[in-house]
Amino acid sequence: MSNFYNDEELAQLGFKSVGRNNKISKKTSFYNTSRIELGNDVRIDDFCVISACAEGFVKIGNRVHIAAHCFIEAPAGVTLEDFSGLAARCTIYGGSDDYGGEYLTNPCVPLEFRKCTNKHVHIKKHAVIGTGSTILFGVTIGAGSAVGSMAFVTKSIPDSAIAIGIPAKVVKKRSAKLFELEEQLLKKQ
Ligand SMILES: CC(=O)SCCNC(=O)CCNC(=O)[C@H](O)C(C)(C)COP(=O)(O)OP(=O)(O)OC[C@H]1O[C@@H](n2cnc3c(N)ncnc32)[C@H](O)[C@@H]1OP(=O)(O)O
Numbered sequence: 657m658s659n660f661y662n663d664e665e666l667a668q669l670g671f672k673s674v675g676r677n678n679k680i681s682k683k684t685s686f687y688n689t690s691r692i693e694l695g696n697d698v699r700i701d702d703f704c705v706i707s708a709c710a711e712g713f714v715k716i717g718n719r720v721h722i723a724a725h726c727f728i729e730a731p732a733g734v735t736l737e738d739f740s741g742l743a744a745r746c747t748i749y750g751g752s753d754d755y756g757g758e759y760l761t762n763p764c765v766p767l768e769f770r771k772c773t774n775k776h777v778h779i780k781k782h783a784v785i786g787t788g789s790t791i792l793f794g795v796t797i798g799a800g801s802a803v804g805s806m807a808f809v810t811k812s813i814p815d816s817a818i819a820i821g822i823p824a825k826v827v828k829k830r831s832a833k834l835f836e837l838e839e840q841l842l843k844k845q
Contacts, residue, residue: 659681659682659683659702660679660680660681660682661678661680661682663676666678666680666694669686670689670690671686671689671690671692671693672689672690672691672692672693672713673693674693674694675694675695675696675697675698675718676696676697677696677697678694678696678697678698678699678700679698679699679700680694680698680699680700681700681701681702681703681704683702683703684700684701684702684703684705684706685704685705685706685707686706686707687705687706687707687708687709688707688708688709689708691708691712691714692706692708692713692714692715692716693714693715693716694716695716695717695718695719695738696718696719697718697719698716698718698719698720698721698722699720699721699722700721700722701722701723701724701744702724702725703724703725704722704724704725704726704727704728705726705727705728706722706728706730707729707730709729709731709751710731710732710751710774711731712730712731712732712733712734712750713730713733713734714730714733714734714735714736715733715734715736717735717736717737717738717739717740717781718738718739719738719739720736720737720738720739720741722736722741722742723741723742723745723787724745725744726742726744726745726746726747726748727746727747727748728747728748729748729749729750729751730748730750730777731750731751731772731774732751732774732775732776732793733750733776733777734748734750734776734777734778734779735776735777735778735779736779737778737780737781737782737783737799738781738782739781739782739834739838740780740781740782740783740784740785740797741783741784741785742779742785743784743785743786743787743788743805744787744788745787745788746785746786746787746788746789746790746791747789747791748777748790748791749790749791749792749793750774750775750776750777750793751772751773751774751793752772752773752792752793753770753771753772754770754771754772754773758771759771773793773794774793775793775794776793777791777792777793777794777795777796778795778796778797779791779796779797780796780797780798780799780800780801780815781799781800782799782800782801782834782835782838783797783798783799783800783801783802783803784801784802785797785802785803785807786802786803786804786805786806787805787806788805788806789803789804789805789806789807789808789809789824790807790808790809791803791809792808792809792810794812795810795811795812795813796812796813797809797812797813798812798813798814798815798816798817799815799816800816800830800834800835801813801814801815801816801817801818801819801830802817802818802819802830803818803819803820803824804818804819804820804821804824806822807819807820807821807822807824808821808822808823808824809823809824810823810824811823811824813826814826816829816830816831816832817829817830818830
């Protein structure tokens with residue numbers, strides 16, 4: 657028996673929209689599928705949690721790979737554009753409590769005692785996030801950029817850059833050849 661849903665099973669999960677030729681692990685947990693969109697040729701591996709919590713949404717484009725053990729929390733939306741990818745154990749926190757001590761934290765206390773900030777996270781085309789990285793609310797990872805493994809990304813990263821570290825900083829440019837390769841691939845389809 658396959659670990660991936662077939663088209664019929666995927667259709668029954670109630671996604672807002674779902675494309676074709678996807679490989680979605682049955683061991684991934686989705687919350688609020690009516691606000692989750694999946695493109696074509698998407699692969700999502702085992703033990704991911706993808707949550708369109710609060711009023712949020714998750715929009716996953718074409719040829720996006722989300723490796724094992726990733727967590728996406730999207731109270732204000734998370735967009736993963738075409739050809740983007742999360743390596744294993746990446747986390748996207750589209751929202752967070754205030755950790756300063758002026759408020760209570762965590763979902764087990766009423767909202768009036770918390771100060772939550774929720775902002776859209778945007779992973780643009782061809783951006784790739786290295787294993788074990790965390791991306792915070794409000795961050796955009798520019799088109800064609802890479803984030804090195806184990807980074808903590810608190811601010812947006814421009815297009816075609818490589819960023820590493822805690823907090824993540826741009827260290828060099830990333831080649832834009834991958835945009836040419838995309839054109840070649842799309843011509844072949
Ligand atoms: C679908 C899949 O691919 S699954 C596999 C997932 N793959 C990953 O997560 C790998 C992500 N890649 C990385 O993190 C890489 O190290 C990159 C892209 C950030 C940099 O790669 P390169 O350009 O080859 O850099 P290089 O290895 O020469 O390192 C340059 C310097 O940055 C340091 N460095 C490299 N990566 C990191 C990192 N993630 N965090 C902190 N420092 C780093 C190196 O130690 C080196 O430091 P030095 O100059 O003081 O010696």
